[in-house]
Each structure stands twice: as C-alpha cells, then as structure tokens.
Amino acid sequence: MRATSTSLTLAEDRPLLRQLADVRWTLLATAMLLAVVGLATVHSASSELASDYFPRQAVWVGLGLIAFAAMLGIDYQTLSKFSVPIYVAGVLALTAVLFLGAVRGGARSWFGFGSFGLQPSEFAKLSTTLLLARYLAGTNRRYLQLGQIALASGIVLLPMSLVVLERDLGSALMFLPVLAGMLFVAGVRWQLLVAALLLGLLLGALVWNFALLDYQKERVLTFLDPERDPLGAGYQLRQSKIAVGSGQIAGRGYMQGTQSQLRFLPARHTDFIFAVLAEEWGFLGVVGVLLLYAMYILNGAQVAIRARDRTSVFLVVGLLAAFGFHVLYNTAMVVGLLPITGIPLPFLSYGGSFTLASFISVGLILGVDLRRYVNR
C-alpha cells in the first residue's frame, strides 16, 4: 500500500458499535425500501400466475440480507488480496455454465438447483469489479496510459465475451458501464475518449456495412439475441407504454392495473416490473421510486468520496456504475426510450442471483464506509 499523499487524516480508535453507527445506513434503508416496494409489486404482478413469485423473492431478499451482513464483516482489503483467484473462479464459472448450464429464455446462463437457479454472470460482474478496482488503484498516474487502458479493458472483456457466448446480451452489456465509470474516475485524457469513441464507431460501421452480408447481420443479431422478433418486441413495448401511460398521475391502485392483472404485459414480474408500478401507482409512484434510486446512488457516491484508499474508491464507483446503469437503462426501456433487452431493475425485479448480487453490492459499499478511517 503506497502512501504518497501528504494530507493526513487521523482517526482515533473507536468501539465497533460507534463505528457502525457512523456508517451511511441511508444506503441500506433505501435498498430495503426498494426491496419492500419490489416485493409488493412482484406480488401484484404475479398474483395472476400459476405461482406467486412473492414468497420466493422474499427468500431471496432474506438471503440477500445475510449476504449483506457477511460482506459488511469482510474487509474489502482482504477481498482485494484474493481478487485474482476470485476473478478466475468467476471466469471458470462462466465457462462451466456454457457447457453445463440450463437454458432459460434463450440464454444458457443458469445453474439450476431445483426450482432455484443461479446466474454466475451476476457474480462475475462483482468479481470483475473487484479485480479492476485493484488493478486501477495501482496505476498511479494523472491519466491512464494506453497500455493500462488496454489491460483494464481486457479484464472486463474476457468475462463479458463469455456472457455474450451465453447469449445473454443484457447481462453482457452491463460490464461496459463498470469499465467506463472506473476508467473515467481513473482519468482518461478526453482526446483519447473521443478518439476511442470515433474509432469504435468507424470500425463498427465499416464492418457492419462492408464486411457483413445481410443474412450474416441477421445471424449476428439473432445470435446476440435469440428472442429478437420485431413483432414480439413491438408488442412488448406497446403493452408497456399502455401500462405506464394508463397509470396517469395517481395510478390505478395496487393490484388494480388492467394491463398487468389481465396479463397484457409480458415479463411483468421481471424486466417490466416498473411498468406495473407505473400503472398501479402512477407518475407519483414513478417519481418516488426514482428518488429512492437517486438517493441510493448519491449516498453511495458519498461513500466513494470519503473512502480510505484508491481501491475502495474504484470498487464503490464500479458497483454504483453497474447499479446506476441498470436503473437508467431499465426505466428508460420500459417507457420506450431505449431498445428492449434483458436488463432487470435492482431490488424491484424478481430474480435470485440479481437480488443477491445487489445486496452483496450494498454490503461491499457499506463495508468500505465502515473502514474509511486510516487508523482503527
């Protein structure tokens, strides 16, 4: 651990309880509030289905709280030390699921355990963030060099491409904001950013327009997203907008949304749960939940700002970038601003691995906050 800074912040040794009291519990409180809203909405969205997803999601939230407590207890520095083996384990799990996994919704990204399933990609995202944080913390320059950027990208691209091979495009996309957020904080010359962006666009456009034939493009698109069906996606988007719009200002009332209760809206307990919320609670509910997400992100950012070391800053930024992107993409997709792809909404959507990973993420962030003082 290098200590090149001259600015010193001293902390006295304090009892654990007082240290715990000084942590940003608002973060957990918002997470819990969102999880409660999520449970209620999952119940409403799935009450018409053969099985109510509420009890299962409640189990996942319970498991999530245990994982949260465990993460709070483990020092992130210890985790950081083991970040390479953890990362390797993540990659191995992603490789294994390619051969051994179960196919759900067209994607081979699941390990099935009876009625419960685990998605290693959710945990690989965490392990990748951990390794990337450790690596970037060691690059002690004002701006990153090209080689460093390449290496950082490589760390992300390896698991990401495995997820792409699993045909889980939504999950794969989520690696990019982690990389982008952390690189931004690490410092990338803006000229480089612009150049990379232009080069990427140019290469992509060239390959797409001249190297690929139509049927190949179709194959690529179908490969990336097996459920790609313009008509199907059109139906989903239309029903989602009808659900959202018909909620108007005050909503139709809990369990009273016709779009969700009469099953017009597909994927309503998972990726489109926010449409159910918008229908039943209206614009007021939408704003309320968006405010909760904003609170979560801003409080998390405060943790990053007062974190003890570079590793923890990167870690928190990476976790928040993933979280923020989930929230922004999902809510934008539900209202029709972005194309539909399988990206769930943290704490609201039904989903075991994702809920678990989200609570682990809260634990990691608050763990960083707990250990923000240089001396204990």
Added chain:
Amino acid sequence: MKRVREQREDLVSRVPGLQVACATLLVVIATAYWRVQVVQGDYYRELAENNRLRRVPIQAPRGLIYDRHGRHLVDNVPSYNLLLDRSVSADLPRALRFAAATLNRDGGDFEAALTKNAGSSRFKPVLLAENLSLAEVAKLGVAKLEFPEFQTQIEHLRLYRQGEITAHVLGYLGEATETDLRRPGFSYRPGDLVGRKGIERVFDRRLRGQDGERELVVDSFGRTRDEHGREAAKPGLRLDLTLDLELQQEAARYLEDRVGSAVALDPRTGEVLVLVSAPSYNPNLFTRRLDNEQWQALLEAPHHPLQNRAIQNAHAPGSVFKVLMGVAGLSEGTVDSGDSVFCAGQTTIYNRRTRCWLRSGHGWVNLRTAIKRSCDIYFYQLGQRLGINRIAHYARMFGLGSPTGFDIPGEKAGLIPDTKWSITHRKSPWYPGETVSVAVGQGPILVTPMQTARMVAAIANGGRLVTPYVAAGSPARVVDIDVDPNVLAEVQDAMWAVVNEERGTGGAARMANVEVAGKTGTAQVIEQKTWIRSKDLPFEQRDNAWFVSFAPMVDPELVIVVFVEHGGHGSDAAAPLVKRVYESYFNEPDAG
C-alpha cells in the same frame, strides 16, 4: 501505528461528475414518464380500456307480426351456428375432419371459411357452419374436451310461417348495406339484419327493438374474466296487420299456378285484408345470407317473383274502366240512365272500323246493360262525347294514375293520359281516336290492382276515397270525392247486374246468400287482327284478365280485385277467385 492516507483526491474529484450525469439522466427519464403518464395519459388509458373491454351485442328479439285475428305470421326461431376458435386449436386439420364427419358436410366449405378469415385475429372465432341440428350441437358438446376450439352460437332467425303466401306483404330481412348504415335515424351496425322489403322494412325500427350490450372484461387471451356492465336489449314491438290469413291463403291458393295478383280491402276504412302476388318466393331463403347463385336464380326466375304485382305492375284496366266511364258520363250529364245506343257488333268512328268484343252485337243498350254485358260500342260513343280530359279528371278523382299511399312502399304511379300529357311526354298531339280506346280501358292507360281496388271502394262506399293500409292502427286517411251518390248508386246497381243477372259477364262470382257486385275486364296484350280464342294464343300474347268486385250490396264490407296476367277472359280466369274469397269471408263466424 499511524498510516498515511493514500493520495486519492484525483479520483474523488471526478466522482461528482458521475453524480451529476446520473442525476441528469434520472431527470430526463422522469420527464419521459411525465410525457407518457400525464401528457398522453388519457390516450393510453383509453388504449388500456380497449385492451380489456369487449362489447358484445345482445340480440333484441324482433317483434312478431300477427294477422287481424291474432294469428302468428312470423316466428323467431333459434338457430345454431358453429364457430371455430383458432387460438385454442391444437390440431386444426384433425378438428376440421372431425367437424366435417360430425356434421356430414364438405370439409372444403370449412377450408373456404378459414381462407376467407385468414387475415383476421386468431382470437376472433370463424363462422364455419350454420343451421346445426340439435343432435349435431349435442355431438359437438360431448366432444368439447377433445375439441375445445368448437363453439356453438345461438342466433334467432326469422321464420315466415306462411312462406310464399305472405312474402310480398311481410318482405324479408337482409344484411345491412352501406346505404342502410348511412340511413339517418337508424343506428345499424355492419352485419345487422335489417328489413329489406315489405312490412319488415317499413316498420323495421319498431320491430327490431334495440340491441343490448354486454361489456366483458377479457384478458390478453381474449378469455372472459368478468362482466363489467350490461345493457338489456329492448325487444321489438309486436305488429298487428289488417291482413286476414284465411282469405290470404284462399287467394294465394288460387293464384298458385298463375301469374297475377289479388287485393282485398275494406271499403269503409282502407284496411287491406288480402294482398297476393304470384308467382311468389320463399322469404325463408333470405333468412340466411343468400348466396349469389340463389339470388341470381330468383332474379332470373320467370315472371319476376320478387315483384309485388299488386302495387308494382301497372296494366291497362280493360273493361273494368267502364264503371268509371259510367260515373263520369252520368256526373257530367253526358248520358242519362235511359239513353240507349245500338250495338251492331261494330261501328265506324273517325273513319275507322271499330268492333265490339261481341261480334253479333248487343242491340239497344243503356248504361246499365252496357256495363252488365260490357258493351264496347256504348263506351266508344260515351268516350267520344266526354273527351279525354274529362275522362282523365274523373279517373284521377278516383285515385287512378297515382300511388295510393299504401304503407308498403314501391308503388307504381301508373298513367292516366290527357292532352297535356301527350304534348309534354310524347311530344305529339292527342288523337281523338285514342280517346275511344281509353274509354274501354285500352291504349295508353295504366293502373295497378291496388289503385283499381281503391277506385272500386270509392264507388262502393258512396264516394269516399280511402287510403289502403295493412298495418293495423294506421290513421285512416279518407278523401271525400265530389260526386252525386245517386250516380254511384246507378253504377253499383249495374255492377250488381254484372254478377247477378242473366247475360251479365260476371256470373261466375254469383253467390247464393251474399249479393256480390262486380265488373270483368279483359285487356288485350297485343292488337289482334283476327279473332282467335285467347286459349289458343301463346301464353305471353293471351289477354290479361281482371275482376273487380264488392260485397254485400248494402253497406259493402269487402272489395276484391283480381288481376291474372294472360289469363284470358276476366269472367273465366278471375271471377272464381273472388267468389272463393267472399265465401271464406262471409262464412267466418266473426266476419267483419
């Protein structure tokens, strides 16, 4: 041990940038929700309502129609249709084979129905077959578990009990056309059955009632979950006709193999008791959607069965017109009842040799005898003296040459010529020679049987021109004709003689217990050069036969007019029908 804090300000300084970016994007997204939920909220709320509510009409039972004695003329009978719900079909070809075998129908028809509906939503059931028997419905019900795609639907269809006998009065129903849908004051929906012809059309609004509606809550599979609202159907009102079914049947039976029409009406009110047009058609054919072939066959059938000959066909009245000539002559003082004319069987008028139908001649005839024996020569001379314009004046006074105002629409006006008409319509002057023809009901003069019946009624009732109607309770519209009752009495007496005196032409209508008065008419279809008996002519060239009548002589209750196309002489072809109908009428216990 004290540690020195790592240098991390460069990193931390960039975090607020991310915060701002994130917050900004959240605001952008919230704005998008504002737009969809608040600005366009009403639009999407309506789409959501359309998603979930299906409006299903409840068919209002159509009003029934009765004759004057309360006898059913029409029924609403339940009919079963077979519908196919493609959305729940597991093995469509197998299901279709099953249906074809169960209903013993051609599977090709089912395929055709499916092809026709290939473009519509899978959730919209396709009409596969109509008119299933109860046994077939039961068989499909038993197989419901195996073939859930089949639904049977009940529909109430119109059954005209008397079929062809009442076809031209009642009319029939048909699917609403574009014109119907735009008809002001009527709220027809596409696919509705509406009155096409006759009473069904005129009183459609009263008979159809008002369909109700069920508002069903359906899920995304179109399955009914709940009933949201219900507006009961208002049944159509019953309609009583002035028609007398027994008389109608009697007249129809007589005309069954003939071409022509019969009208019977009450000269006191204008109530129509009989209206038959032959050949007729079976209105029950129209109950289902008629296919093109059947329609073409009806259109091309000989003698146009769809035509209502009693009001839509105008013909020369022939000798029937002589009673009006008598009224005109007496009223104008042109003749006196005692004035006699010598009929030698032929005469020369305007340098043309003109014949009486009786070649041997009638000898000396006064008006009474001329009517009784239908002497042409007498009326040639009377016509000559009256002139066409005075003839036309009286003809019009008695309602000839214009629609009678009968409540079934489609009446022809017919034609009563005069000099003005000749100039304006023919662009040529009227020839006095034509007046002679018109005087015996030939030449350019056309009247409908209904008009003729109305004229006879006015003669019989002492000069009151009634408006015929068939819907009971219609306001009686009567016009008093400015004519001397004594004149009418003389003509009535002459008509009595036609039937009841020796050598009268209408003896065939004579009855033992009721005094019938009448007049025969035989209208030439072609100008005959030689005397050939009508029976020996080809059908289309045979004379048209008329018989007009009223009974009893005192306070007449019934006017009957019969017209048989190419029937030959009125006395042979038309009078027997009149007699039968009177017999039936006066033998009814509750006659009148």
